[in-house]
Amino acid sequence: MGLPIAGCDRYRNDVVGRAAVGSHAKKTYGADGSMDRVLGAAYHAPYGTPLGPDDVRVEELAHGEPGRSDGRAVVRRLRLRARGTDERDHEHELRVDERGLGHPLVDGTPLPGGVVGPALGEQIAPDDPDLEVLWVDQVLRGDAEARLSMCEAARAAPAPPWEGDGVGAALERAERNVVSYQDEWASTEDVRKDESLSTWLRRHTPYMTAPWELFRLDLDSEECLGHRVEKYVFLREYACRDAQDSNGPRIRYLLHAFDPRNRAPETFQLVDGTPFTAFIGVRTDGPAVVAYDADGVLPRDLLEPHLVPLRDLGSVPLDERTEAESWVAVGIAGTPMLLLIPPGPSVLRLHTDDDGALTVLELSDLEVTRTSRLREKRFRRRWGRFLDENVELAQEEIDRAVRELHERLERRHETLAADLPAGPRVEGQQR
Amino acid sequence: MKSMDVQTGFPDLEIVEGVENPRCSWNESVCTASVEYRIRRRAGEDTAESAVGGEVELLCPRHYVLSLARLLEVHEAECGTPAAEHLAEYGPLNQ
Numbered sequence: 001m002g003l004p005i006a007g008c009d010r011y012r013n014d015v016v017g018r019a020a021v022g023s024h025a026k027k028t029y030g031a032d033g034s035m036d037r038v039l040g041a042a043y044h045a046p047y048g049t050p051l052g053p054d055d056v057r058v059e060e061l062a063h064g065e066p067g068r069s070d071g072r073a074v075v076r077r078l079r080l081r082a083r084g085t086d087e088r089d090h091e092h093e094l095r096v097d098e099r100g101l102g103h104p105l106v107d108g109t110p111l112p113g114g115v116v117g118p119a120l121g122e123q124i125a126p127d128d129p130d131l132e133v134l135w136v137d138q139v140l141r142g143d144a145e146a147r148l149s150m151c152e153a154a155r156a157a158p159a160p161p162w163e164g165d166g167v168g169a170a171l172e173r174a175e176r177n178v179v180s181y182q183d184e185w186a187s188t189e190d191v192r193k194d195e196s197l198s199t200w201l202r203r204h205t206p207y208m209t210a211p212w213e214l215f216r217l218d219l220d221s222e223e224c225l226g227h228r229v230e231k232y233v234f235l236r237e238y239a240c241r242d243a244q245d246s247n248g249p250r251i252r253y254l255l256h257a258f259d260p261r262n263r264a265p266e267t268f269q270l271v272d273g274t275p276f277t278a279f280i281g282v283r284t285d286g287p288a289v290v291a292y293d294a295d296g297v298l299p300r301d302l303l304e305p306h307l308v309p310l311r312d313l314g315s316v317p318l319d320e321r322t323e324a325e326s327w328v329a330v331g332i333a334g335t336p337m338l339l340l341i342p343p344g345p346s347v348l349r350l351h352t353d354d355d356g357a358l359t360v361l362e363l364s365d366l367e368v369t370r371t372s373r374l375r376e377k378r379f380r381r382r383w384g385r386f387l388d389e390n391v392e393l394a395q396e397e398i399d400r401a402v403r404e405l406h407e408r409l410e411r412r413h414e415t416l417a418a419d420l421p422a423g424p425r426v427e428g429q430q431r
Numbered sequence: 432m433k434s435m436d437v438q439t440g441f442p443d444l445e446i447v448e449g450v451e452n453p454r455c456s457w458n459e460s461v462c463t464a465s466v467e468y469r470i471r472r473r474a475g476e477d478t479a480e481s482a483v484g485g486e487v488e489l490l491c492p493r494h495y496v497l498s499l500a501r502l503l504e505v506h507e508a509e510c511g512t513p514a515a516e517h518l519a520e521y522g523p524l525n526q
Contacts, residue, residue, distance in 0.1 A: 160461065178461055372509060379505050386497050389460060398492045402468075405499040406522075412515035 029056035029078070029136065038133040039118065040374050046137075047384025048144035048151075049082070053136055056080045072097040078132060080139050083146035092139045094132060101126040104135055119373035120347060120366075122187040148388075155390065170355060181353040185373070187366060189345045197328065197341075198310070200348075207356030209287045210333050215307040217327035217340065275368040280339045281351075281360035282332050289334035296363075297337040303329060307338075330361065339363055457494035464491035470498060471519040489524065 030036075030053030035043035045052045059077040076096040084090045084106060093105045103126065104111040115124040115135045124134050162172040162180075173179060184204045191200045201212045278296025282289050300307075307329060329338040339361060341348075347369040349362040385391050386401070455462040466489035490498055499514075499521070507514045 162461070176461075375505050375508055379501055382504070383497055383500055386493055386500075389493075393493060398496060401496045401500075402492070405496065405503065408503055409499065409515050409518070409521070412513045 029053045029058055030133075034133050035136070038130045039137060040371070040378060044378055044381035046141045046144035047381050047388065048148040049140050051080070051082055051140055051143055053140075055082075056136055072099065072101075074098075078135065080136065082139050082143035084142055085146065087146040087150050092142075094135045096132070099127075102128075102131040102135065104138075117370070118377055119370045120185045120187055121190075122370075123190055123193075151390070173355060179354045180356075181351070184348075184350040185369075186348050187345055188341060188348055188363075191348065197330070201330075201350065201361070204350050205352060205356070205359055208352070208359050209284045210282055210289050210335075210359075213331040213333055214310040215303075215329040215331075215338070216310050217303070217329050218306045218308050275365060277362050277364040278339055279360055279362040280330070280332060280335065280337060281358065282335060283354075283358050285357065289332070292332070292335045292337075293360075294335070294337045294339070297339050298329075300331060300336050300338050303338055332359075453489055455491045455494055456488035457490060457497070462491060462494060464493065466490055467492050467524055468495035468522065469524050470495070470521045472517055473519050 030043065035053050043053065057079045059079075061073075061075050061077065074095045075098050078094040078096075080092045081089055082092055084092075090106050091108070092111075093108070095103045095105065097103065102115070104115055113123075114126070115128075115131055115138055116122060117124055117134055118137050118141060124131055128134070162169055162176055162178045170180075182204075186200065188197075191197055198212060198214050205212075276296060280294040280297055281292065283291040310328070327343065328341045330341060331338045341363060345366045347362075347364050347366050349360075349364070349369075351360040351362070352358065353360075380387060385397075386393065453466055455464055455466055468490045470488045470490065471486070472488070488498070502514045502517060506517070
């Protein structure tokens with residue numbers, strides 16, 4: 001549970017009132033494997049916190065307890081003393097009412113923003129069956145973050161001069177051949193709920209010189225849908241172009257189709273079932289687009305008759321005829337393709353690199369992406385000491401990790417050799 | 432392609448025989464630690480062709496551990512191909 005941080009004294013919260021109130025005995029939270037079930041594999045607490053699920057105090061209130069301003073009785077209460085964003089200790093609490101709705105509080109005050117998921121920061125509904133587990137993980141994340149930030153401050157080492165948004169930092173980067181990069185993830189549902197898509201895009205790409213262009217897709221016209229292969233089916237395209245390549249855009253068609261009227265689960269799968277990520281990306285040099293790259297998009301000229309420009313996209317654009325949520329097409333000025341965002345949940349990832357010269361917007365399936373992000377988070381928790389560059393690793397620790405990883409790879413070699421007697425061979429480790 | 436004659440202000444890189452740019456290939460952060468390990472990934476996705484020609488990545492010990500761990504714990508699960516099949520060679524630099 002938890003890992004001490006080099007350079008910082010290990011600090012453990014004094015957990016007061018650990019015994020359960022009332023006639024029910026204390027239960028160890030997560031002992032039923034719920035943390036593992038919801039967050040995948042063996043649960044790892046976030047790197048940097050000495051706390052874990054077993055520090056959660058659980059109370060079952062058999063007869064309910066009036067604890068809510070709406071008069072609903074509280075039947076279950078989870079409490080965890082941990083640090084908050086202000087780096088001080090707080091009493092975090094989740095009250096579950098008689099309807100099964102969870103209400104997160106900090107020092108008795110409702111937590112603004114509620115519970116969000118660890119993978120994508122997506123908002124979790126109060127009736128979500130996994131709310132408790134996600135709440136516990138959220139409190140632990142906050143604690144880890146506060147402690148890491150305190151260690152950083154205590155170390156008093158100045159941040160590297162190339163870090164930051166200022167002009168000075170940008171010049172340092174240019175001089176040192178270092179570039180800044182950033183990733184933003186969001187669920188399309190949250191973006192629609194909280195702000196407009198155009199605001200979200202602009203907020204996270206402040207230095208992008210080619211403007212975003214947004215349209216509502218008016219798909220009433222049937223001839224549009226039957227344009228490519230068969231009725232109601234679009235083929236998505238892959239297209240890329242580099243200003244230095246005189247051969248013009250390269251385009252190939254994906255083995256992928258969807259029906260925009262009936263968003264089926266296969267929207268983000270190729271026909272063989274492979275998860276699929278659509279994207280548009282540009283590289284700019286000053287105001288000019290010098291290269292673009294896109295997959296799973298549609299050519300703007302094909303869609304042109306069906307595009308309704310969205311100057312300021314409202315929270316949920318509605319199709320005027322059906323009053324259903326519309327498909328939204330996103331493009332970048334100076335490029336000939338549009339990324340189609342379906343109604344309903346999916347995930348956006350906005351990647352900027354090379355100090356803002358490269359911008360990529362990706363769209364993928366919510367569940368597939370959540371699983372994949374959770375896997376990455378687990379990796380970052382498990383290997384937190386190695387990823388934390390403020391930690392000095394002992395030679396022995398490195399040697400042990402190398403040995404363990406080599407062994408795991410060699411076991412794979414052996415399995416492969418046994419499975420594929422006539423198949424291709426990897427060369428093996430040359431040591 | 433980055434120019435190699437940029438004065439970066441970072442410590443001079445050690446000379447590694449036959450290697451043009453002996454810096455740690457880890458690209459999530461700026462790393463100026465000495466490289467001690469190498470990884471050569473297979474170039475093609477199609478292992479049946481035994482494609483090898485991938486570039487050699489040189490890594491410091493910390494980032495060698497993280498690169499192998501990510502291959503085994505993250506990438507393998509995503510792409511379905513066993514981690515070992517992705518690697519043409521790996522291990523310490525001087526052996």
